[in-house]
Amino acid sequence: MIALILRRGALSLVTLFLLVSFIFFATEVLPGDALDVSLSADEIATMPAEVMARRKAELGLDRPILERYWGFLGGLLSFDLGRTIITRAPVADIVAMPLRNSVALAGVTLLLALPVALAIAMAAAQSKGRALDNAVSGAAIIGYSIPEFVTGLLLIAVFAVWWPIFPATITASTDDPLSVLLAAAPLAIATTIIGSIAYLGRILRVGLIEVMAADFVERLHLSGIPRWRIIWLHALPAAMIPGLSAAALYAASLVSGVVVVEMVFAYPGIGAELVRAVTRREVHVVQAIALAAAICVVLFNLLADLGIAALDPRTRR
Amino acid sequence: MRAALRRPAALLGGLLVVLHLAVAIAAPWIAPFAPTSLLDAPLEPPGATYWLGTDDLGRDAFSRLLWGGRVAMLVAFAAGAVAVLGGALLGLAAAYRRGAFDDVVMRLVEMKLAVPTILFVAIFVTGFGQSVPVLIVAVGIIQMMGVVRTARAAGIVLMEQGYVRAAQLNGESGAIIILRELLPNVADLLAVEFALRASSALLLVSALSFLGLGISPPTPDWGLMVEDGMALLESEPALVLAPALCIATLVLGMNLAAEGLADALGLDAARGGGG
Amino acid sequence: MSNFSRRALGALLLLPGLAAAQGAPRRGGSISVAQCSANRFVASAQTARHPYFTVDLTTRIPYNALVWVDRQMRLQPELAIDWQPASADQSVWDITLRPGVRFHDGTPLRAEDVVASYELHRQRNFASGQIQKIEAMADGRVRFSLDAGNSEFPYVLAEYQNMIMPAAPVETIGNTGIGTGPFRFASTDPNRIAVYERNPDYWREGFPYLDRIELHNREGQQETALAGLRAGQFDMVMTIDPRSVRGLQRDADLVVDSGGGGHHYVIQLPKHPGSPFEDKRVRQALALGVDREAIVRLVYGEGNGWVGNDSHLVAADPNFLAMPRLPRAEAVARARALLAAAGHPNGINLGTLYWSPQSPEVGRYFQVLQETAREAGLTMALEQRPADGYVQFRTGENDLSKGSFHRFAMTAVGPRNPGISLFRMRGDFVESGHWRGAEHDRYMALYAEAMREGDAARRREMFAAMQSLLHEEVPALLPAGTMTFSVRRRHVQGFEFHPQIWSVRFDEVWRG
């Protein structure tokens, strides 16, 4: 197990290094830089060229790309994420709270969606090919087929405007306690949950159907063990195993991938911060967020591995 | 294929996709007006001339609806094809070569998982512009990495097959083995992958359009119509609901078709759709 | 004695021009405001209160500048009560500060604060680079020395970043958020929320009315902001898309305010060898062929926009010189005739026009432009580019020797005074399409003369002559523009929107 964790760690470091380099150079080839995009057309129309050049030099934007790259890597090695280019603020300060909020949103979503997805998958797997299964899989596919922003806007129209029982947009602050923030975000959570249930339900259903066809299920059936017991005690843990890695990747992608939901509901998460950082060309913030997202992938994968190890004794050595 | 069509859900899915495709292809001939012409006063109610009324620039909403799937479908299907072809070749090559090449490919796949999709597209679009070919490549690469994993897993199994080993023992080149021996045997898998990738690409494109990174005006596009129409949702709901319904039925059709195809081929569509 | 100072002296204590509110204003209460315009800055916790890193719309909540521009684009005193050129060529200006003003922390406003503030602006603000020297003088006066004559310099003092902050080194000035404005910062969530509370010592006696303003940033997310408005979370949403106006006006609970003017777009026409725009007749044909009224009617709605005159001036500007209007059929006929004369009897393909979603309606704007130009035989393709990095993209490398030139592309233009706006058509700037030749030289000579001219009426004549030159030469196309809009619930009163969003004031807003 420890060897596995070490191995994963080493691989992840390689991935992270590639990722950091990719983002650095990818953002470098884009037209303009942080200063340019911080100025409006009106301002550029009036700003003399020499003033522009002086400001670039002040911000270090005129240094050769490799020099900046090494500087950035050096900073990373000493756990310094750097500072924003324009405001010279520590990047860690900008990223920390939105990251917390996104992890919380992903966590709550998963926590609420998993049991529902599980129940749906079990209902469907128990009656494979019959009306209930068809209805549930159909609903899952439909849930999977509707763009998130449509779901979100519809939820707002129904539950905030026509029948105002929930807030339409989140007015809580980035650094409010999580309880306050999440309480202000019922529709945002509902939107991510709807998509998650559809996705997780599909994966779990397939896993469960597969396991229900396994030899050990047949043996138990032929021993006269009741069906509920077979499903709960024998099949379910086995079905969770292949689903776990997929669920972990999904959870990791939720952290940085709910950009649309964050935008629609103004949830103060890392996805919206990322969009802002990209459009403002704040390379260091983009880097930090991408790193955080990558670390989430690594961590969730590790959690999945641990979960699999707990469920599947064959992987423990 | 025939077995897939015997399932009612898959049949419905296939019909939806074929219908949408047919309309998209035939749009220039069957649409009563050009989709971009400013014909009349804005927001005319539905009537004999304009079946769905006019939009807020005075264009025929019905004609725009008929045209509205063309580019999105082009991007989705082309990106699906890029993803499936590229992903299959890369995945099979990784399965064939293993070793360092495999390691590099798998790191790339992992990297893609770690880079948020939006960031990836934003960098791509900012660098190369927001044109249809750029979108196809960007969305194709995003979808490709999942295919790489699937194709590699299938390839590793195939590499153990006698006919691959026989070819290796005869000293056949890697390209021959990948193209002759491996690729034809993952065709079923790739057909399902294609349907899944195309539907997921369509969703992604609509999300990107929503964020302003996807298809851009003056292209008539359902996603843009939904986004545009949201401001008028209360007074002109049809301008939002009609294109939204089109997107939903098309994606639904592709998903149902993928599921049915996978079911018929004994594959696992849900897990293929992840990653 | 200049026009400015006379008017300024007449308005020594009270700001005129703010419309009277319905009924007797009530004191107290709080409102929650959302705004949708793009904020170009990434603020951190340290800088969230700095005037450079707050949303443009909100700078005049905690801060004041020396001068304010009213809805008719006229200069009004704010922290300065008088401004006078101190040299005949208009290159030295003396400003008299309003007496008795205190910052939020209780310290009085001194000339040194203005000097320190402008040390920052001189280095950072796009329009303040012309300031060579700032000196604090006796009896609350400040002297600005410019690099050249600028008769419109007081407009610079009203620019959105040029707020007055308590003196501090350039590196740290402004971070405290302390200003002289009607409200002071209570809390901030960078890029997201700012909460302001009433400044009891505001220099405008009796103002403000409100106790508290909560500002929520919903940049680019108008639908969410409006949903919040309808759901009762917000009392007001600012800078909304003109297209939404029609629907919002139908709602009896809501009031839509127009700023009476706003931004528009410049389409730069590259004039390098081989470009179709090298030929003046093609440019003129384009100016005639684009149906400007149709853009206003379809994109903005009747009365919500205005027809441009191919200069960077907005129609709200008193110096704006409207172009002669032709019936549509005649304009198209003339455009076709010009094209035929230029050797394109069957019309001409102008290539790809690049655009960027700098405001929500741009996409529709250029679709109408494309369609109406087609009627006159001018075809073009449209290609969207991301807003991010766009200004550089349209500029290109601009190296003719390498065969690279700037692009046939649009850019947004803000509502500013002629001194800033008309300067944008200078030949060495990309927006003029690198306009060259005798007419350009005449244009720039007129500009230089106007900038040295102290008399407003004479200046106005020169500006008119410059605009006429542009009508004839069409170095760039500026077809039409929009008003700015905001929407509020009925109980929010005393609010007026502004063509320059950074000049919006909340002093007189009250809650009914």
Add this chain to the structure above:
Amino acid sequence: MRWGWMRREVAVAEPVLQVRDLCIAWRGADGRANRVVDGVSFDLAAGATLGIAGESGSGKSTLARALLGHCRAGSAITGGSLRLDGDDLAALSEAELARRRGRVMAMVPQNPLASLTFHIPVGRQLEEVLRLRAGLSAGPARLRAVELFDQMGLPEPERLARRYPHQLSGGQRQRVVLACAIACDPLLLVLDEPTTALDKTTEAQVLELIRRLRRARQGAMVIVTHDLNVVADICDQVLVMQHGRIVEQGPVGAVFAAPREAYTRVLLGAALRVEEASRAAPALPGPALLEIKGLGFRYERPSLLRRAPLGPPILDGIGLSVARGEVLGVIGESGSGKTTLGGIVAGLLGGQAGAVRFDGKPLPGLAGQRTREQRRRIQMVFQDPLSSLNPRRRVGDAVMRPMRLFQGLDQREAARAAAALFEELGLEAGLLSRFPRQLSGGQQQRVAIARAFAAQPDLLICDEITSALDASVQAQVLDHLAAMQRRQGTAMLLITHDLAVVWRMARRVVVMQGGRILETGATEAVFRNPENPYTAALLGAASRAARAGRPEQAEARA
């Protein structure tokens, strides 16, 4: 040892199990019903043991499950009756069946590893049956489980009960599922292929346990197997099935001694009969074609970036030689390293220790490092005929490809040569344009052989080439192979676990176990007088069916 839980009194006169005209059909994806059990009838008395023999696809496993009233999804009993202890299982509801399963009838499933829940310790799995089916409470169930494990001959039953299935050996797992099945002392015990997954030594022990159970119990027992040796060992009656129908049934001794049906004879013919003379071809004189000295192999150390199991040596100190035209049999069970040996000689695996010389020159490890000529001269035929042909290509392509590659023939010449080769192997030339799935297993394997001979090799490696084939076609394939081999004078490395195949094809044999060579010598000498006890066990297990047919053996059993 006491067998105290078997107290059931059964009237001997009446059969416990009465099957009449049983039909089971699968409904295919195309909607057509396909009968897999067709009109099967038999009786089984208490205390009797019935062996159901047949090859894969004969419907014997479907029949076995039906004996518990169970049909897999997609199949159903379409006719006949199945009376167990007076009830017609075909007519009972699922709930009534569930009440009887485990108590009245129980099953020992085919694959014990897959049939045990992998994430639950085996003790708890047995306790579950005891608690839910035998009605014991938790404490007694635990004690009883340990007791049962002990009776099944499992070592240290208390510790073993805490282990997970994958931590047990194959024999131990078989004993665990056996314990689960007999936990409630069922009237009818069905064992589905109880020894297939086991090596010969363990198989003998498990069969001994089953025999003991049979003696101690009064209920009836059904053993489903493809291995007639097992039937000969423990059954009193046998029922031979083919394509869902009963081909022959009767007492074991009678059927084996005088099979009435051709199919039964073929099945029996596949069994090893050492009495008959081997017909293998002699070696050609001359220097050795293949010489292996001190060959060792183990998988690579795992690098930081790659995970590879660092196993014990797979091969250790292997030395052998093959002369031109000689057939060398390599015998061993799975895990003996015989397939690895074949892979190394063929060029599939590299990185071994020791020396491999081919035609006097050192032979590089991987095929890619060998010369084109070496690659041509060494060819291989694989175990699974279907997987050795690309399902998406016509079989003609497969055979013509080496001809074009090595002999530089053009399309027409290659087609002609392929047709000729097909003819030699008894295949019609028309089959050249078929896809592999359109051919039978025997035809597929002959195509694979044709592909190998298309390169005109000097050394052919055959890895278990008959193990996936029905007994009836094995002989045919081997005959064609032998004829080709003789005509072409090709040397062969014949890797197999089936002693009958070696007996038939190879003059010389090598016996392998655990990566080492135990014994080398002339096949006749080794088979008749094995020096090594392991070889003796292999031989003993392989020839029981043949002996069962001889009267003296049948009497001895009785």
